[in-house]
Structure formats: structure tokens, C-alpha cells
Amino acid sequence: MDDWRNGGFGLYLHWPFCQSKCPYCDFNSHVAATIDQHRWGRAYLSEIHRIGAETPGRVLNSVFFGGGTPSLMQPDLVAAILETVRATWPLANDLEVTLEANPGSVEAGRFRGFREAGVNRVSMGIQALNDADLKKLGRLHSVAEARAAFDVARTTFDRVSFDLIYARQDQSLADWRQELTEALTMAADHLSMYQLTIEDGTAFGDRFKRGKLRGLPPDDLSADMYVLTQDICAAAGLPAYEVSNHAQPGSESRHNLIYWRAGDYAGIGPGAHGRLTLNGDRWATEAPRSPGEWLAQVERDGNGEVPRARLDRQEQGLEYLMMALRLSEGLDLPRYRAISGADPDERKLRDLVEIGMIERAGNRLRATTDGRMVLNSVIADLAGD
Amino acid sequence: MPRMTQLDLIRNFSIVAHIDHGKSTLADRLIQLTGTVAERDMKAQILDSMDIERERGITIKANTVRIEYPAKDGRTYILNLIDTPGHVDFAYEVSRSMRAVEGSLLVVDASQGVEAQTLANVYQALDAGHDIVPVLNKIDLPAAEPERVKTQIEDVIGLDASDAVLISAKSGLGIPDVLEAIVTRLPPPKGDRTAPLKAMLVDSWYDAYLGVVVMIRVMDGVIRKGDRVKMMQTGAVYGIDRLAVLKPQMVDIEELGPGEIGVLTASIKQVRDTRVGDTITHEKKGCDAPLPGFKPAQPVVFCGLFPVDANDFESLREAIEKLALNDASFTYEMETSAALGFGFRCGFLGLLHLEVVRDRLEREYDLDLITTAPSVVYQIYMKDGTVQELHNPTDMPDLTYVDHIEEPRIRATIMVPDDYLGDVLKLCQDRRGIQLDLSYAGSRAMVVYDLPLNEVVFDFYDRLKSVTKGYASFDYQITGYREDFLVKMSILVNDEPVDALSMMVHRDRADMRGRAMVEKLKELIPRHMFKIPIQAAIGSRVIARETLSAMRKDVTAKCYGGDATRKRKLLDKQKAGKKKMRQFGKVEIPQQAFISALKMDN
Numbered sequence: 001m002d003d004w005r006n007g008g009f010g011l012y013l014h015w016p017f018c019q020s021k022c023p024y025c026d027f028n029s030h031v032a033a034t035i036d037q038h039r040w041g042r043a044y045l046s047e048i049h050r051i052g053a054e055t056p057g058r059v060l061n062s063v064f065f066g067g068g069t070p071s072l073m074q075p076d077l078v079a080a081i082l083e084t085v086r087a088t089w090p091l092a093n094d095l096e097v098t099l100e101a102n103p104g105s106v107e108a109g110r111f112r113g114f115r116e117a118g119v120n121r122v123s124m125g126i127q128a129l130n131d132a133d134l135k136k137l138g139r140l141h142s143v144a145e146a147r148a149a150f151d152v153a154r155t156t157f158d159r160v161s162f163d164l165i166y167a168r169q170d171q172s173l174a175d176w177r178q179e180l181t182e183a184l185t186m187a188a189d190h191l192s193m194y195q196l197t198i199e200d201g202t203a204f205g206d207r208f209k210r211g212k213l214r215g216l217p218p219d220d221l222s223a224d225m226y227v228l229t230q231d232i233c234a235a236a237g238l239p240a241y242e243v244s245n246h247a248q249p250g251s252e253s254r255h256n257l258i259y260w261r262a263g264d265y266a267g268i269g270p271g272a273h274g275r276l277t278l279n280g281d282r283w284a285t286e287a288p289r290s291p292g293e294w295l296a297q298v299e300r301d302g303n304g305e306v307p308r309a310r311l312d313r314q315e316q317g318l319e320y321l322m323m324a325l326r327l328s329e330g331l332d333l334p335r336y337r338a339i340s341g342a343d344p345d346e347r348k349l350r351d352l353v354e355i356g357m358i359e360r361a362g363n364r365l366r367a368t369t370d371g372r373m374v375l376n377s378v379i380a381d382l383a384g385d
Numbered sequence: 386m387p388r389m390t391q392l393d394l395i396r397n398f399s400i401v402a403h404i405d406h407g408k409s410t411l412a413d414r415l416i417q418l419t420g421t422v423a424e425r426d427m428k429a430q431i432l433d434s435m436d437i438e439r440e441r442g443i444t445i446k447a448n449t450v451r452i453e454y455p456a457k458d459g460r461t462y463i464l465n466l467i468d469t470p471g472h473v474d475f476a477y478e479v480s481r482s483m484r485a486v487e488g489s490l491l492v493v494d495a496s497q498g499v500e501a502q503t504l505a506n507v508y509q510a511l512d513a514g515h516d517i518v519p520v521l522n523k524i525d526l527p528a529a530e531p532e533r534v535k536t537q538i539e540d541v542i543g544l545d546a547s548d549a550v551l552i553s554a555k556s557g558l559g560i561p562d563v564l565e566a567i568v569t570r571l572p573p574p575k576g577d578r579t580a581p582l583k584a585m586l587v588d589s590w591y592d593a594y595l596g597v598v599v600m601i602r603v604m605d606g607v608i609r610k611g612d613r614v615k616m617m618q619t620g621a622v623y624g625i626d627r628l629a630v631l632k633p634q635m636v637d638i639e640e641l642g643p644g645e646i647g648v649l650t651a652s653i654k655q656v657r658d659t660r661v662g663d664t665i666t667h668e669k670k671g672c673d674a675p676l677p678g679f680k681p682a683q684p685v686v687f688c689g690l691f692p693v694d695a696n697d698f699e700s701l702r703e704a705i706e707k708l709a710l711n712d713a714s715f716t717y718e719m720e721t722s723a724a725l726g727f728g729f730r731c732g733f734l735g736l737l738h739l740e741v742v743r744d745r746l747e748r749e750y751d752l753d754l755i756t757t758a759p760s761v762v763y764q765i766y767m768k769d770g771t772v773q774e775l776h777n778p779t780d781m782p783d784l785t786y787v788d789h790i791e792e793p794r795i796r797a798t799i800m801v802p803d804d805y806l807g808d809v810l811k812l813c814q815d816r817r818g819i820q821l822d823l824s825y826a827g828s829r830a831m832v833v834y835d836l837p838l839n840e841v842v843f844d845f846y847d848r849l850k851s852v853t854k855g856y857a858s859f860d861y862q863i864t865g866y867r868e869d870f871l872v873k874m875s876i877l878v879n880d881e882p883v884d885a886l887s888m889m890v891h892r893d894r895a896d897m898r899g900r901a902m903v904e905k906l907k908e909l910i911p912r913h914m915f916k917i918p919i920q921a922a923i924g925s926r927v928i929a930r931e932t933l934s935a936m937r938k939d940v941t942a943k944c945y946g947g948d949a950t951r952k953r954k955l956l957d958k959q960k961a962g963k964k965k966m967r968q969f970g971k972v973e974i975p976q977q978a979f980i981s982a983l984k985m986d987n
Contacts, residue, residue: 012946194942223937244942259946273947284950309950318956319949326944351971355915374914375940381914383956384963 003339004277006332007263008092009055010062010255011085013044014269015070016291019102022138023203024165024196028271028289029068041077043298045084047268050303052088054278055266060089062096062255065119071101075113082118096254098123101153103146103162111156121159123192123253124150129179133168138203147186154188159251161190166229167222168196170215176225177232184236189251193229194244195222226373243326243372260327262320262339268304270294275311282316283308313341322379330366344382352378393573395644397465397486397602399515401507403500403858406492407522410554411563412450412468418560419452419464421632449587449600449646450633456568464567465646467587469506474735476862477680478588479506481662483513484678485587485602485646488571490563491544495521495551496528498537498829500858501800507542518566519549525556533827541826576643581672582606582665586616587646589659591711595627595635597653601665602646604676609640613668614651617675618660622668623651655710682714684732685793685863686739686842687776689720689757689885690746691728693976697752698727704750705729708742715742720777724885724967724979725755730777736842755980758888759842764791764866778887781873784924791866792889793838796821798831799849801857806830808852816840817869817891838863839889874899874928877920878910881970885979892923899929902982909978912936917972 018029063085065078082097098121099114101107111122126146128134134142141149153160164183166176183191198208198216207213217225230240238246242260245253258265267274267285270293274285287304288294298304311319317340324331337343344365352358357371357378371378402408416422452464469482483489489510493499510517519538521531535546550566552559583605592598601608608614610628615621629635630647641647653659661682664675692701705717716732733739739759746752763775766788775781775790797818801809803825813820813834822833836845841861849857874895876886886906890898899921906919910933921929944952966973 197942219936219938226938243940243944256945259944259949265946267946271947273950275946275949286950315953318953322952322956323944323949352914357914373938373940374936377914377936377939380956380959384960 002277002280003335004262004264004275004282006335007261008061008254008258009058009089009263010064010258010265011048011051011060012064012066012255012265012267012269012272012274013070013081014066014267014272014287015068015073016270017072018067018069019072020138020140021203023207024137024199026199026202026205027068030291032291037074037077040295041080043295043304044077044081044268046298046302047304048081048084048088051266051268051274051276054276055089055264058089058264059092060085060095061092061263062098062258064097064255065099067100069102070099071107071110071114071122075110075117078114078119079117086118094254096121096159098253098255100125101149102141103149104141105145105149108149108152111152115156120157121161121253122153122157123190124153124160124162126150126162127165128168129164129182133171136169137165150186159190160188161192161247161253162187163192163194165194165196167217167225169213171217171225173221173224173228177228180229180232184232184238187236187238189238190245190247190253191233191238192245193233195226223373227369230369239328240372241328243375257327260323262316262323282311284311313339316340317342318383321382325365325367325375325379326372328366330364333363333365336365348381348384352381392576392644394460395463395465395574396488396567396571397467397574397644397646398488398490398567398571399467399469399482399486399510400490400492401503401510401517402492402522403494403497403503406494406497406500406503407554408468408492411490411492411520411522411552411560412466414554414557414560415452415464415466415564416450416633418557418564419454421450421452448633449631449648451630451636451646452632454564454568457565458568462568463645464564467646472502472735472737474733474738476505476509477682477734478661479509480513480678481585481587483509483515484676485585486513486515487574488516488518488567490567491517491519491538491542492522492554493519493534493538495524495531495534496526498534499541499800499826501798501831501860502858504542504798504800504831505860505862507544516571517544518563518570519544519546520563521549521551522554524551525553525558537826537829541824541831574644576603577605578607578642580605581670582608582612582614582667583672583676584608584641584665585676586659586661586663586665588661589653589656591656595650597656597659598648598650599653599659599665600646600648601641603641603643605643605672606667607640607642608649608665610637614665615668615671616659617664617666617671618679619658619663621653621658623653626650626652657710657713660713682734684714684716684734684762685838686733686735686759686761687730688733688739688759689722689725689728689730689755689777690717690743691722691725691755691757691885693753693755693980695726700750701729701746701752701754704746704752705731707750708745712742714738722757722779722885724883724969724974725757725976726967728755732776736846755976756983757885758983760889761793761838761842763871763889766791775889778873778889779884781887781889789868790871791868792871794864794867795836795838795841795861796864797834797836797841797859797861799834799857799859800829800831801853803828803830805853805856806832809849809857812845812848812852816845817894835864836861837867837869837891840891840894872923875922876902876906877918877922878906878969878974879917879972880920881972883969883974886982895921895923896928903929903931905982906978907931907933909981910972910974913972915971 016028016030017032097119099119101122101124103124103126131142198204233246240246241252264277265274270291271289272287276283285308286306294304320339359366400408448468450466454464455461467482467486469479538544538546550562584601584603587600589599612625627650629637662679666672692698714734717729720728720730765773765775767786768788818834818836821835824831870892872892874888874890876883903919903921916935917933919931920927966975
């Protein structure tokens with residue numbers, strides 16, 4: 001059995017356009033005046049056909065429309081894509097089709113159309129529950145709009161999740177406790193909560209470098225906020241199943257689990273990445289980041305990828321390690337050995353267990369809550385020579 | 386080709402001055418005014434040939450220039466100026482240069498007055514039996530006080546300054562008077578041209594085209610091109626390929642007789658084969674006894690030099706070997722450190738020499754180096770009666786076998802404006818100094834202290850500079866060894882000793898030094914996933930302790946399918962970065978932390 005089957009198979013589609021660029025966002029998103037959605041649709045369909053021909057007969061577990069702001073897509077376009085998907089792969093009984101949505105009124109108006117197209121889950125970028133902070137984060141919606149859109153989503157889709165950003169400028173532990181408690185009263189079955197990260201090449205990144213981004217919480221406060229989040233969410237029945245993701249047991253994002261469980265996924269659209277196991281080799285695929293370039297390449301060559309890279313066993317092992325340890329369920333040691341051809345360094349493991357960062361249960365290796373807070377160091381340690 | 390000159394038409398002299406008092410500028414003017422160098426070839430500080438010399442305004446290698454001066458008496462004189470190193474690190478080299486000439490110009494800045502360094506060199510000149518002509522420079526500055534400075538010269542040095550020559554080397558004012566004073570007030574050399582050859586090796590250096598060039602002063606006899614000569618200390622025999630005088634470029638000469646100064650080349654492979662102060666004579670019919678005062682080079686300060694990038698070790702080895710060919714006073718041997726990997730334990734004449742060598746290695750050989758804390762040479766008296774020299778605290782023997790430890794002491798002379806005297810006294814007192822003398826010359830105080838050298842190599846210069854806002858001048862000479870309560874202080878990180886950070890300190894100073902070091906390390910070592918005790922200890926006794934708290938937050942908030950490649954590559958990059966980390970038990974210490982912790986100017 002190919003190893004990817006332990007994680008499943010999914011399709012990621014990247015819609016690269018936004019109405020405006022948020023100052024913290026380092027995703028591949030662009031603001032464009034006019035978008036020819038028909039033309040884009042043809043390119044997506046062509047790419048689905050191409051990947052489908054390489055992966056015939058695979059059972060598809062998930063489709064994810066990410067961005068950018070895919071809720072800006074016309075429901076017709078989403079429908080056409082999903083129709084092609086259905087014609088290309090056999091579908092799992094519980095196929096998850098997620099679309100990322102901005103919680104604005106325009107988007108809410110399209111929700112019914114998305115549902116009819118086959119979307120059964122939305123993930124909404126609410127980000128904050130106070131207007132001042134939404135403005136600082138460069139969001140175009142207000143809290144009231146977000147709540148209204150969220151209500152529409154809940155009545156429209158089977159499953160709804162939303163994102164919050166915390167450890168924001170000038171946010172205290174008490175502020176966050178209050179906001180989180182409020183969020184939990186809204187939450188359905190899934191919540192993603194990301195600590196604000198200052199990325200290079202973003203507006204925040206530039207401001208930070210110039211010393212103009214003040215009031216960011218020190219590490220100890222972010223750590224306290226993280227612990228608080230774990231405790232409050234667990235008590236509310238939404239335990240963490242990944243570093244930044246919480247769900248009622250059974251309501252985890254199946255699509256994202258494919259990434260963290262090192263399954264196969266096709267990535268379609270500008271800047272999209274994929275992992276495909278073909279004839280025993282595992283390939284990392286990548287598309288040109290620029291929307292115009294991607295579109296032109298697909299139309300010209302019938303192929304929207306840059307040259308693929310074959311991953312060796314060591315690279316595959318490293319990816320499995322760094323993805324799986326993000327999950328509460330952790331990493332399966334026999335599987336790690338099968339992928340990488342080696343075991344993690346026993347001495348380092350023992351040290352990490354001793355200092356309480358890692359726990360071992362049978363064949364599984366899990367990061368503790370403390371370990372998950374410093375997971376980059378844990379992984380760097382295990383991955384080091 | 387010119388032949389040798391008669392004795393009474395020769396004047397040999399050096400210039401004694403403090404840094405910035407105008408020694409090099411005066412030399413430039415003398416060379417210019419006598420037309421020794423064509424105007425178009427003239428550049429500032431013509432005698433300082435190394436970049437480091439020009440940049441820092443110091444002279445490291447002796448240099449010489451032969452000037453022809455038509456004096457007022459109608460005769461043309463040969464003036465040989467030897468530009469001596471002015472720094473205490475090169476005291477022995479200075480003393481040899483001084484022995485090669487009969488007189489000195491004492492150049493004093495007419496606004497600054499006498500400085501400590503001036504004093505040390507004046508004493509060297511007096512020791513060498515020089516006649517001295519005081520020269521007051523920068524008299525055209527508004528702040529110039531020639532009368533006050535004359536009095537100071539008389540009070541402090543005991544020299545008659547009433548006939549001091551007043552000049553401005555910068556504008557050229559008074560330069561003819563200086564030339565005339567050299568002829569009329571300095572004595573001609575003595576010597577017997579019929580006696581067996583006796584010449585002093587004043588200095589030597591490596592020239593890319595000529596090989597080793599040796600500067601000599603002939604005392605007796607005559608040396609000619611083609612002669613076979615013997616170095617009396619090394620016993621080596623060479624045939625002279627070339628004989629020349631420096632103007633300052635080389636001009637060949639047939640022979641050099643008594644009183645003359647010139648250079649020779651003789652297929653000598655390495656500067657190391659030449660010894661400053663050695664006596665050169667003919668292989669056959671040589672002189673009976675060598676010139677007095679020869680001393681082999683004796684390093685007094687040691688430190689480890691390690692490449693920042695371990696892969697540069699071989700380049701460092703090559704660079705050090707090459708540099709050592711040109712510098713006999715610099716010693717080295719391989720050293721292995723758990724903290725810093727492979728490197729060299731090097732010996733130097735002093736701190737400036739250390740800095741110069743390190744600068745040259747970094748600059749001329751393009752290396753990044755870590756310098757460990759400089760250490761002096763301790764004498765370890767063992768209970769079995771033997772004595773060991775300790776160059777490296779890491780090699781400190783087990784205390785149960787040690788009877789007592791002696792350390793080198795210096796006699797330090799500090800000149801400082803009155804206002805800062807209190808701070809200077811406190812600094813010396815803090816550094817275990819014993820006051821030997823305190824006197825005044827005008828508003829400047831001169832203090833003489835007996836100090837342990839190890840307190841001076843730490844950061845004495847920098848402290849002195851900062852407490853006196855740069856107004857103090859400082860000089861020292863090593864006086865001998867004395868017993869004291871010295872201990873080896875170790876630094877432990879997470880209970881593991883870090884060899885590169887151990888140092889010898891006086892017991893009374895250990896607590897303070899230990900505390901400073903652990904506090905600094907706490908800032909420099911990155912947080913780990915666990916807390917890390919950082920301790921300073923003497924034997925098993927901890928004298929200072931800090932705890933670096935555990936890192937609490939280091940995780941990427943978002944990591945999805947599109948992030949896998951980037952994160953994986955980042956991890957690979959981190960792995961490469963780890964090569965710049967040193968592992969101590971479970972703790973990784975970045976190379977940079979050592980560099981900062983060991984920085985001398987902390």
C-alpha cells in the first residue's frame with residue numbers, strides 16, 4: 001500500500017483574488033479590478049483533467065477552495081468545478097467540500113448558491129470580535145456584519161468554522177479571555193485560532209522592521225494566551241486537535257488532516273502546492289505564483305506547474321515529522337520508519353521526553369501542550385543530525 | 386656607486402614622540418625639505434608602510450631613511466633617521482633601534498605637553514646615552530603654550546629645554562632649524578673602520594620581491610657586497626647579495642662603514658632566521674664578542690585564535706605560518722577547544738602586538754577569527770619543586786600539587802589631567818595596584834603604579850580611556866613576577882564547563898568577574914526548551930549564578946499543504962546554521978556568543 005493512503009487524497013484549489021490585501025497576510029493573494037471568471041474556470045477545469053489523468057480511480061476525500069477570497073467566486077464557477085471533480089474521481093461517502101469565506105454581506109448572499117454547487121462546509125475569516133481591532137487588521141467587515149454572515153452560514157451549511165487572530169497588538173490576557181468566551185458562544189463545531197505572526201514581505205512585516213509596530217505581546221504573554229486558549233476550548237468541548245485548530249471530536253477538517261497526516265493532495269491554481277505519489281515516487285508540485293503567469297501557462301501549455309521535485313525518503317520523513325507532530329494524535333513511529341528508513345534519534349527523544357516536550361504511547365509520539373508551544377524547536381531538535 | 390662616508394659627516398637619530406604629537410609629519414617634512422623624495426612621490430607618513438600603521442598612527446616595524454643635508458657650514462651631511470616603534474609592546478625593538486643611533490629629537494605637542502608614552506621612550510633614549518634635542522611642535526595652534534611645556538620637559542624629564550626648536554611640522558615652520566640642530570647638537574657616531582666587522586641587526590622584514598631585508602648599523606669595520614657574514618646568535622652564515630641605503634627606497638651601495646645604517650639581503654629564507662639585536666660579523670676574522678643587550682623575543686600575552694568557520698582552520702594555519710615567517714616575536718601552537726574547535730594558542734609581545742597580528746590575519750588573509758580572553762604567563766610552583774609556565778588557564782594543574790602561583794607585574798606610568806586623577810587612582814586601586822609615585826607637572830599629574838599585568842590585559846585601556854574621557858596617557862614596563870592568590874575561574878553552562886571561557890583571576894576579583902561573565906552569557910545564549918543554569922566556579926565552589934529561563938513560545942501558527950516545502954527547507958537551513966553553534970551537553974551556544982563574551986572591550 002502506498003503510504004499516502006494513511007492520510008487520504010484531497011484537491012486544493014487556489015483562488016488568488018481579494019478585495020483588499022490584509023497587512024498581516026503573506027498568502028498568495030492579489031487585488032484585481034476585473035476578473036474573467038469564465039476564463040479562470042476553463043483553466044481550473046483543464047488542470048483538474050490533467051491531474052485526474054495522473055490519478056485515475058483514486059477515491060477523493062476532500063475539496064478545498066482556498067485563497068485569496070474564494071467566496072468572491074461566482075457560484076456557477078464553483079458548481080462547474082465541482083461537477084468536473086465528480087466526473088473525474090470516485091468520491092468518498094463523506095466527501096468534504098470546504099470554501100473559505102469572508103464574513104461580508106455580499107458573500108452571505110452567495111451562500112445558498114455555493115451550497116447548491118456542492119459546498120458543505122465554510123470556513124469564515126472573522127479574525128476579531130471588536131471593530132477597532134478588525135480595522136487594525138485591515139479587515140473590511142464589521143463585527144455586526146460578521147455575525148450576520150455567520151448566522152446565514154450556519155443555517156445554510158452542514159458545517160461551519162471560523163478563524164480568529166489573537167496575540168494582537170495591545171491585547172491583554174483578560175481581553176482575549178473575554179473575546180474567546182464570546183467566540184465560543186457562536187462557535188458551531190470547529191474553530192481555528194492563530195496567534196498573530198509578523199511575516200516578512202507584509203505591511204506588518206515592514207512596519208515591524210521599522211520599529212513602528214508596537215504593543216505586540218512578549219513571548220511569555222503569547223504563551224499564557226495559548227495555554228488559556230487550550231484550557232477554555234477544551235472545557236467548551238472543542239479540544240485542540242492541532243496547534244491552532246479546535247473541533248468537536250469528529251468534526252475536524254478532513255481536508256487539513258490530509259496535510260498533517262501526510263496524505264496526497266493535488267494543488268491547482270496560482271502558487272498552489274501539491275504532493276502526489278506516482279509509481280512509488282513522491283512528488284512535490286508547485287504552480288507559478290503570479291495569477292497572470294499561471295493562467296497564461298495553463299492556456300499555452302495545458303500545464304500549470306513549475307517542474308516537479310521528487311522527494312527523497314529523508315525529505316518525506318522530515319515532512320511527516322513536522323506535520324504529524326502538529327496533531328494531538330501525533331506521529332506513528334512504524335510509519336515514520338517506513339517512510340524515512342530510520343528511527344528518530346533515541347537519545348534526543350529521551351531528552352525531549354525527560355524535559356516534558358514529547359510523550360510516547362505505544363507506537364505513537366505526541367507533543368505535549370508545552371511541546372506544542374515550542375514545536376519548532378522540538379522538530380528542529382529531532383530533525384537535526 | 387657611492388662609497389662610505391666619513392664619521393664626522395654622519396648624524397644618526399631617532400624621533401621620540403607620543404602618538405599624534407607629529408612624529409610622522411616631522412619625518413615627512415625632513416624628507417621633503419632635503420629633496421630626498423621627489424615631490425610627486427611624496428605621500429603622508431611615508432615611513433609607515435603597513436595599512437595598520439597608517440590607519441592607527443603607530444609604528445610597528447622600525448624604518449629608516451638616509452637624508453643628505455647641505456648644512457650652513459658648507460658641508461653635506463648624511464642624516465640617518467630611524468623611525469622606531471613607539472609602543473611598549475615593542476620595547477626591546479625600540480631599545481635596539483635606540484642603540485643604533487646617537488641622538489634623538491624629542492617631539493612634544495606644544496599644547497598637549499609630555500605624555501606617558503613620551504616618557505618611556507625618552508628614558509630608553511637616555512639609557513642608550515643619547516643627546517636629545519627637544520622640539521616643540523604645533524606652536525602655531527592657538528592652544529600652544531611653549532613656555533609651559535618647556536618647563537614641563539625640564540620638571541618631568543630633567544632636560545634643558547631652553548633651546549627647544551619651535552616648529553609646526555604641518556606648515557613646515559622651523560624645519561630648517563631642526564636640520565641644523567641635528568648637525569650641530571647631536572654627536573657624530575664613533576667606530577673603527579680597521580677593526581673586525583661588528584654590525585647590529587636593528588630590524589628585518591619580508592619583502593615580496595627581495596625576500597628578507599635586514600636593517601643594520603655598522604659599529605666597527607666595513608661590510609661589502611659579496612661578503613660572507615655570520616649572525617653571532619644563530620650561527621648562520623650568509624653571502625651578502627645586496628647592500629643598500631634607504632632613501633627611503635633602496636639605493637645600492639658598495640660598502641657601509643662605521644656609523645652607517647643600511648640594509649642587506651642575503652638569501653635569508655625567513656624573518657624568523659634573523660634576531661633583532663644580533664651581531665653581524667665576517668665569517669672569517671670576525672669580532673670576538675657580540676654586542677651586549679641581545680634578548681630573544683619573549684611573548685608575554687597569550688590568547689587562542691580560532692576560525693569562526695571551522696572549515697577555515699587550514700587557511701588559518703597557512704596564514705599564521707606565513708605571518709610567523711615575518712615576525713619572530715610571535716609564537717603559536719595548535720590548540721583544541723571543546724567550545725571553539727581547532728585553533729592556535731598564540732604568544733605576543735603585548736596587547737597591541739596581539740591586535741596587530743589579529744588584524745593582519747583577518748585583513749590580509751580574509752579570515753574571521755574568535756579571540757579568547759588574553760592571558761599572561763603564570764609561573765606555577767609545584768610542590769615537587771618544579772616550576773611550570775602556564776599560558777592557558779585550561780592547562781591549570783590540579784591545585785593539590787600546586788605550591789603557589791606567581792604572576793607578572795608591571796610598572797605603569799599614567800599621565801592625567803588633575804580633574805580625572807581620582808578616577809585613575811580608583812581604577813588602579815581596583816586593579817590591585819600599589820602606588821609607587823605621584824607627582825605633578827603643571828595641571829597634569831603623573832602616577833606610577835605597580836600593577837599585575839593580568840589586570841591590564843583585561844580591559845584596563847578601555848576603562849582608563851573612559852574614566853578620563855581619553856585625556857590620560859599610559860605606558861608600562863614589565864618588572865618581574867610576584868606571588869599572589871590566583872585562582873582558575875571556570876564557567877559552567879547547564880553544569881558543563883566551557884573551556885574557552887575559563888580564566889585566571891585574583892581571588893578577590895573573582896566574584897565580580899564571575900558575575901559579569903554569567904550576566905553577559907545570560908544575554909548571549911538563546912533560550913532553550915529547558916532552563917539553563919549559568920555558573921562561575923572556582924573548583925567546585927560556585928561564586929556566581931544566573932538562570933536562563935526556558936523558551937515558552939516557538940511554533941508556527943499556520944502550517945498547511947502550501948507551507949510544507951518552505952518549512953522543510955527552513956529546517957534544512959537551520960541544520961546548516963547549527964554548524965555555527967557549539968554543543969555543550971544539551972546546550973547549544975552560538976559562535977557569536979563566544980565572540981561577544983570574549984570581546985576585550987566589554
